Amino acid sequence: QVQLVESGGGLVQPGGFLRLSCAASGSISNIYAMGWYRQFPGKQREFVAGITNGGTTNYTDSVKGRFTVSRDNAKNTVYLQMNSLKPEDTAVYYCYADSWKLGRGWGQGTQVTASS
Numbered sequence: 001q002v003q004l005v006e007s008g009g010g011l012v013q014p015g016g017f018l019r020l021s022c023a024a025s026g027s028i029s030n031i032y033a034m035g036w037y038r039q040f041p042g043k044q045r046e047f048v049a050g051i052t053n054g055g056t057t058n059y060t061d062s063v064k065g066r067f068t069v070s071r072d073n074a075k076n077t078v079y080l081q082m083n084s085l086k087p088e089d090t091a092v093y094y095c096y097a098d099s100w101k102l103g104r105g106w107g108q109g110t111q112v113t114a115s116s
Helices: none
Strands: 002-007 010-012 018-026 031-039 046-052 057-059 067-072 077-082 091-099 103-106 110-114
Touching: 002 091, 002 103, 018 031, 018 091, 018 110, 031 067, 031 077, 046 067, 046 077, 057 067, 077 091
Parallel strands: 010 110
Antiparallel strands: 002 018, 018 077, 031 046, 031 091, 046 057, 067 077, 091 103, 091 110
């Protein structure tokens, strides 16, 4: 099993920034990709950004140019740098990890609120 622990959420004014972190532990040797989803109230979880072991990244269109996903393989940690935050970015953000053997695992979620 893979355990994912997130940190870094909070309240920020529009135009501000936050950095989310997600540390993986447990059966991590088969992880091939990690990243982030978010969930708005009353909506399904949606993809935000992901990164493979090789460093290939992809983003949903609404965050391109503002968010950056990165990964420290030595620390088994994935990050999401969120700049120029907008009120419509307000959501619960979930880290995920994809493993060849175990499928997809999820973190517990962290609230991000962009509001004045």
